[in-house]
Amino acid sequence: MTTLTPVLSKNWDRSDSFTLDAYRETGGYGPLHTALGMAPDALVDLVKGSGLRGRGGAGFPTGMKWGFLPKDNPNPRYLVVNADESEPGTCKDIPLMLANPHALVEGVAIASYAIKANQAFIYVRGEVLHVIRRMQHAVAEAYAAGLLGRDILGSGYDLDVVVHAGAGAYICGEETALLDSLEGYRGQPRLKPPFPAVAGLYASPTVVNNVESIASVPSIVENGADWFTAMGTEKSAGFGFFSLSGHVAKPGQYEAPLGITLRELLDMAGGIRAGHRLKFWTPGGSSTPIFTDEHLDTPLDFESVGAAGSMLGTRALQIFDETTCVVKAVGRWISFYAHESCGKCTPCREGNYWMVQVLDRLENGEGTEADIEKLLDICDNLLGRSFCALGDGAASPVMSSIQYFRQEYVDHMEQRGCPFDHAKSTLWGGNR
Amino acid sequence: MPFSDEALARMAPDAKEIIARYPRERSALLPLLHLVQSEEGFVSTDGIAFCADQLGITTAEVTAVATFYTMYKRRPGGDYHVGVCTNTLCAVMGGDEIFATLKDHLGVGNGGTTDDGKVSLEHVECNAACDFAPVVMVNWEFFDDQTPESATALVDDLRLGNDVKPTRGPESLCTWKQASRVLAGFSDGRGGEGVQASGPSLAGLELARERGWSAPDPNDLPAKPAPEKPAPEKGDAK
Known part of the structure; x- marks a missing residue:
């Protein structure tokens, strides 16, 4: 049986958990002290050895990303933290920054030292005002305590950290779009290569990492790579937040080893809300193909979820019971992708625009069999053919919902309307 | 001007x-x-x-x-920008009903502002609080676990000038203009206000405490079946 492993959340039940004093009382900034006594390359090797993979969705090995910075490039190096948490269903970095901002600040200091950067940015989505306050507060506390700024802890190492607020654009969660946004432009993705490691912020060597990835680094420095790999699976090491939302008795954040299953998590979360049963769920946000009750025992690690036809993504488990109309759910997601498409490439800009109309028609019972084929055809032109992962992500819910629930699309046509009573799926309508 | x-x-x-x-x-x-x-x-x-x-x-x-970023408004709005999440998860959980109720109650459409200039209403995309669905944001502060009734009371309070407190945020709401200044990077000194975490944020931690679950002890790691690596010498196979 898998059990929970609170690491980043272990102090969240202290009412002052976000303060420097509380963080230090539970051992905080000890790892920074340790790290500053190590050679930067040894830290990169440590994180490589831990097997930590990016927690922002893609799962790229964090240490390897750090190791990609070219040694001979004379430009300044930058660390940019992607705190633009916006993937529908994803809700882990926001509570982490609210309750434990110093884990992120300490991680920023260690990671910046490891990659030999003297300037870091924390790009927080703009729509979370109090999270921005908390980060501003934590950074100010760290400066005042000599944990950021000049000659950190007497090591001779200097680091400046800027908390930068975004302005409402999902696409800025894509790392190169984020960099364009941070440079003061429209947030549109860049052609890769060159990757940010070679030409990132201001065309300088840059590491872009997710909040949870960076916040996990102090614990690895403190406890070692073997401790980290003692959790999770061989290729998906360590712990992570599993965020349960929707039709579940106790939604919330469950910090567990990678490889835990939804069945185990549902047991912990009190199951599907009373009197209902699981219909479909996303393993890692709306951009990951949906799963059904067939996948309750799929280990939630990168490899197993991939082998089962989806992606681990951000471990954003949005749970929907049998009262939910899958056509409506998918239609709403596609409206989101259409709204958030940056407009740079045609498959995404036009494909999502068309899919919104087709899905509206289907939901309203005005569609035909040809519309289902049209959706699949548009997805065929999106997946792998759009400029960045936003377009690929949009194809996920459409294709997977047709794969598992094609009959439900047909039911809408045959009944000339939606067969579901939406009121039953609401928070207050479950008992009707 | x-x-x-x-x-x-x-x-x-x-x-x-x-x-x-x-x-x-x-x-x-x-x-x-x-x-x-x-x-x-x-x-x-x-x-x-x-x-x-x-x-x-x-x-x-x-x-x-x-014009690329939705948080920059091109027209004047109210003192309080009310955003109802209608992305899939919140919509399914009741965000659609909340948005419809508020439009009706305030007599404005998406993007509209009440005649008294107090409240602007719009639907917003996922605001990273899905475990608190359905979610309403006011001036980008969290109002979690809303219902049509609670959201109606909320906008009434905003229009009457009554004190309103976000569920995870500072002790009181600031105005839209004040919020924008914080976003520009100027602290309002309120980062220490409000809860550190609540409800769903603590669900896993509370369960782990109840059942005595924790991350492994780094000084007493369980033996791990790792084919290409020799297993640690001391093993506590739980």
Whole structure:
């Protein structure tokens, strides 16, 4: 049986958990002290050895990303933290920054030292005002305590950290779009290569990492790579937040080893809300193909979820019971992708625009069999053919919902309307 | 209406401070747009000209950026911007009903502002609080676990000037303009207010405490079946 492993959340039940004093009382900034006594390359090797993979969705090995910075490039190096948490269903970095901002600040200091950067940015989505306050507060506390700024802890190492607020654009969660946004432009993705490691912020060597990835680094420095790999699976090491939302008795954040299953998590979360049963769920946000009750025992690690036809993504488990109309759910997601498409490439800009109309028609019972084929055809032109992962992500819910629930699309046509009573799926309508 | 001399005298030093944070000036554009929004409540053509002047770029370049990001408003709005999440998860959990109820109750459509200038209403995309669904944001502060009734009471309180407290945020709401100033990077000193975590954020931790679950002890790691690596010497196979 898998059990929970609170690491980043272990102090969240202290009412002052976000303060420097509380963080230090539970051992905080000890790892920074340790790290500053190590050679930067040894830290990169440590994180490589831990097997930590990016927690922002893609799962790229964090240490390897750090190791990609070219040694001979004379430009300044930058660390940019992607705190633009916006993937529908994803809700882990926001509570982490609210309750434990110093884990992120300490991680920023260690990671910046490891990659030999003297300037870091924390790009927080703009729509979370109090999270921005908390980060501003934590950074100010760290400066005042000599944990950021000049000659950190007497090591001779200097680091400046800027908390930068975004302005409402999902696409800025894509790392190169984020960099364009941070440079003061429209947030549109860049052609890769060159990757940010070679030409990132201001065309300088840059590491872009997710909040949870960076916040996990102090614990690895403190406890070692073997401790980290003692959790999770061989290729998906360590712990992570599993965020349960929707039709579940106790939604919330469950910090567990990678490889835990939804069945185990549902047991912990009190199951599907009373009197209902699981219909479909996303393993890692709306951009990951949906799963059904067939996948309750799929280990939630990168490899197993991939082998089962989806992606681990951000471990954003949005749970929907049998009262939910899958056509409506998918239609709403596609409206989101259409709204958030940056407009740079045609498959995404036009494909999502068309899919919104087709899905509206289907939901309203005005569609035909040809519309289902049209959706699949548009997805065929999106997946792998759009400029960045936003377009690929949009194809996920459409294709997977047709794969598992094609009959439900047909039911809408045959009944000339939606067969579901939406009121039953609401928070207050479950008992009707 | 062009900025008054007083406003310019106030904004110019702020703009300098923002620009000084960044290795390259142009990076200051997003916070500068938040700054002009904190002055006027929206980004006007004068606000755009101000940003362009500060950075030595054209108004067309600033406009291109300002129109890309949804948080920059192009028209004046209310003191309180109410955003109802209608992305799939919140919509399914009741966000659609909340949005419909508020439109009806306030007599405004998406993007509309009440006649008293107090409340603007819009639907918003996922705000990263899905475990608290359905979610309503006011001036980008969290109002979690809403119902049509609670959201109606919330907007009534906002219009009457009653005290309103976010569920995860400061002790009281600030205005839209004040919020924009924080987004421009100027602390309002309120980062220490409010809860550290609540409800769903603590669900896993509380269960782990109840059942005595924790991450492994680094000094007593369980033996791990790792084919290419020798297992640790001391093993506590639980």
